[in-house]
Amino acid sequence: MSAALPHVPLSLLSPSPAPVALRLDGVTKRHGAGGDAVVALDTMSFTVKKGEFVCVVGASGCGKSTMLNLVAGLDTPSAGKVTVAGERPALMFQESALFPWLSVEENVAFPLQMQGLSRKARTERVAELLRLVHLEKFARRRPHELSGGMKQRVALARALAQQAELLLMDEPFAALDAMMRDHLHSELEALWQKTGLTVVFVTHNVREAVRLGDRVLLLSSRPGRLVAEYQVDLDRPRRIESPEVARMARTITDHLLEAARAAA
Amino acid sequence: MPQRELAGDASPARPHLHAVPGGERDAGSPEGHVLIDMPERQDAEDPLRAGLRAVAEAEDPAPAVEREPSAGDRPGRVRALWTAAWPKLAAAAMALALWELVVLSGWRPEYVLPGPGAVLARLWTDLLAGDIGVAAAITMKRALLGYAIAMVAGVSLGLVLARVKVLRTAAGSLLTGLQTMPSVAWFPLAILLFQLSEAAILAVVVLGAAPSIAIGLLTSTDQVPPLLVRAGKVMGARGFALYRHIIIPAALPGFVAGLKQGWAFAWRSLMAGELLVIIGHAPSIGVRLQFSRELSDAEGLLAWMLVVMVLGVLVDSLVFGALERKIREGRGLTAEHA
Ligand SMILES: Nc1ncnc2c1ncn2[C@@H]1O[C@H](COP(=O)(O)OP(=O)(O)OP(=O)(O)O)[C@@H](O)[C@H]1O
Numbered sequence: 001m002s003a004a005l006p007h008v009p010l011s012l013l014s015p016s017p018a019p020v021a022l023r024l025d026g027v028t029k030r031h032g033a034g035g036d037a038v039v040a041l042d043t044m045s046f047t048v049k050k051g052e053f054v055c056v057v058g059a060s061g062c063g064k065s066t067m068l069n070l071v072a073g074l075d076t077p078s079a080g081k082v083t084v085a086g087e088r089p090a091l092m093f094q095e096s097a098l099f100p101w102l103s104v105e106e107n108v109a110f111p112l113q114m115q116g117l118s119r120k121a122r123t124e125r126v127a128e129l130l131r132l133v134h135l136e137k138f139a140r141r142r143p144h145e146l147s148g149g150m151k152q153r154v155a156l157a158r159a160l161a162q163q164a165e166l167l168l169m170d171e172p173f174a175a176l177d178a179m180m181r182d183h184l185h186s187e188l189e190a191l192w193q194k195t196g197l198t199v200v201f202v203t204h205n206v207r208e209a210v211r212l213g214d215r216v217l218l219l220s221s222r223p224g225r226l227v228a229e230y231q232v233d234l235d236r237p238r239r240i241e242s243p244e245v246a247r248m249a250r251t252i253t254d255h256l257l258e259a260a261r262a263a264a
Numbered sequence: 265m266p267q268r269e270l271a272g273d274a275s276p277a278r279p280h281l282h283a284v285p286g287g288e289r290d291a292g293s294p295e296g297h298v299l300i301d302m303p304e305r306q307d308a309e310d311p312l313r314a315g316l317r318a319v320a321e322a323e324d325p326a327p328a329v330e331r332e333p334s335a336g337d338r339p340g341r342v343r344a345l346w347t348a349a350w351p352k353l354a355a356a357a358m359a360l361a362l363w364e365l366v367v368l369s370g371w372r373p374e375y376v377l378p379g380p381g382a383v384l385a386r387l388w389t390d391l392l393a394g395d396i397g398v399a400a401a402i403t404m405k406r407a408l409l410g411y412a413i414a415m416v417a418g419v420s421l422g423l424v425l426a427r428v429k430v431l432r433t434a435a436g437s438l439l440t441g442l443q444t445m446p447s448v449a450w451f452p453l454a455i456l457l458f459q460l461s462e463a464a465i466l467a468v469v470v471l472g473a474a475p476s477i478a479i480g481l482l483t484s485t486d487q488v489p490p491l492l493v494r495a496g497k498v499m500g501a502r503g504f505a506l507y508r509h510i511i512i513p514a515a516l517p518g519f520v521a522g523l524k525q526g527w528a529f530a531w532r533s534l535m536a537g538e539l540l541v542i543i544g545h546a547p548s549i550g551v552r553l554q555f556s557r558e559l560s561d562a563e564g565l566l567a568w569m570l571v572v573m574v575l576g577v578l579v580d581s582l583v584f585g586a587l588e589r590k591i592r593e594g595r596g597l598t599a600e601h602a
Pocket residue numbers: 031032038039040058059060061062063064065066067094
């Protein structure tokens with residue numbers, strides 16, 4: 001069992017030989033123009049290796065969603081460059097963003113339909129995914145008939161359906177109860193280990209970040225900057241309740257609080 | 265071993281989960297969200313898994329279906345129909361009573377303003393004679409033709425304006441001007457251009473309805489939540505697919521509202537048209553109204569007015585009302601305040 005590394009200065013991280021899934025080079029994003037412009041991201045640079053699970057934590061409004069939108073190609077950076085290997089990444093939005101005119105199963109089938117899969121192939125895959133998120137009994141329901149957490153699970157199934165090499169997740173489990181979240185942590189971890197998927201996972205929950213991530217990136221707020229990153233060398237599968245996870249989460253949390261105090 | 269102790273602790277939660285049917289249960293999240301570190305429960309694998317299954321079972325949708333058991337069977341449907349119909353019937357009865365009161369007050373002699381009894385009797389005989397069927401067929405045929413043209417024109421216009429921003433800024437206010445212009449004002453010009461013909465009537469019906477349909481399309485596509493468009497793009501919907509799978513379905517409720525308003529305008533324009541552009545060999549509803557007035561046949565006049573009203577209400581509620589209700593219910597948009 002290896003202990004958590006203390007935070008590593010960015011300058012010491014040498015580019016690794018492993019293939020890169022995502023690279024941000026001095027990415028700055030301003031929302032709005034002129035005097036009202038909000039600098040959401042400030043010259044952010046980092047690299048995510050192929051097959052890596054990277055968690056991003058930072059205070060509310062520090063630019064995490066903005067960053068994911070840039071990576072997903074939904075926005076263009078004001079400066080700097082975003083490089084994504086492979087095709088379009090899948091993005092699970094902070095809001096579930098389900099289509100209200102489609103049933104649960106049709107929502108999950110949507111990315112498959114866009115990929116031109118046959119109806120039969122879609123049905124099988126959708127049933128599988130709904131089983132994964134424990135919603136197979138709700139296949140025919142409409143999104144408005146679901147609770148917030150259930151919607152999030154449908155959104156997760158839909159994001160997974162896309163089978164992208166890079167999966168971006170924006171606080172995906174914030175609305176879930178502890179048991180369901182634990183279950184989905186394990187399922188996501190298993191899927192990731194099985195498929196060699198690359199994941200960028202945004203969360204407010206430091207413990208969740210340590211539970212899941214190979215690496216945890218810490219953002220400062222306003223403007224969003226990368227202030228630290230932590231390598232999480234704990235054995236998998238991890239448990240969110242384990243003392244090792246708790247200890248490391250505390251270290252990161254202290255750092256986060258320190259950063260918040262410095263900013264204030 | 266503290267693990268055992270805590271695992272035992274977690275078990276009593278299970279009956280609780282079973283006891284509450286339906287929906288997501290808050291299992292008492294032990295996690296501090298955000299930055300608060302809370303003492304965590306130790307390993308309690310089995311009860312947690314079991315609890316999870318309990319949650320999944322408790323989510324069985326069956327109870328929700330039982331809430332409306334009468335939806336399918338016959339007496340239930342009759343009752344549902346009755347609950348929907350009686351307020352409307354009561355309102356109609358009240359209107360008739362009010363009308364009767366005005367007649368009884370002697371404000372106007374009965375040959376100018378007959379009572380509801382006489383008018384309804386007249387309506388019945390005209391209906392049996394087939395006059396109403398013939399007139400309604402002529403009028404509805406015009407309405408449908410005009411409305412169909414208006415729909416094609418309105419949708420095309422709306423799509424072009426939605427796609428080309430310059431055109432939109434240029435023609436947007438013009439369109440609003442067209443919509444607010446009373447369609448009767450078009451008739452002199454239409455008659456000048458098309459003489460007293462079907463074409464004159466159709467032209468004005470189209471001019472009356474198309475702007476509403478185009479505006480409905482424009483505003484409804486404007487109001488498509490950007491998040492849904494982004495979600496569509498992320499999943500690979502581009503260009504035409506984005507329109508077909510995201511923008512059109514998302515805009516549908518607003519678009520149908522535009523269609524409905526377009527119909528109301530079409531119907532009004534048509535009635536004005538049939539009164540102004542009398543085509544003798546086609547005894548439309550408008551023609552019958554006009555003849556009744558010329559013959560000072562007050563009973564007939566009021567009977568034909570009732571026909572106009574009933575037809576309008578029928579189309580509005582049976583076609584557009586039903587369509588709107590279906591769309592809204594499918595998306596959980598039924599009004600909370602209703
Ligand atoms: N479309 C926009 N227009 C203007 N400002 C924006 C826009 N989107 C985000 N911002 C601003 O950019 C900053 C970062 O927003 P972002 O949504 O990325 O934060 P976040 O880190 O995801 O926060 P949270 O954890 O609360 O979701 C905020 O100050 C926000 O006000």
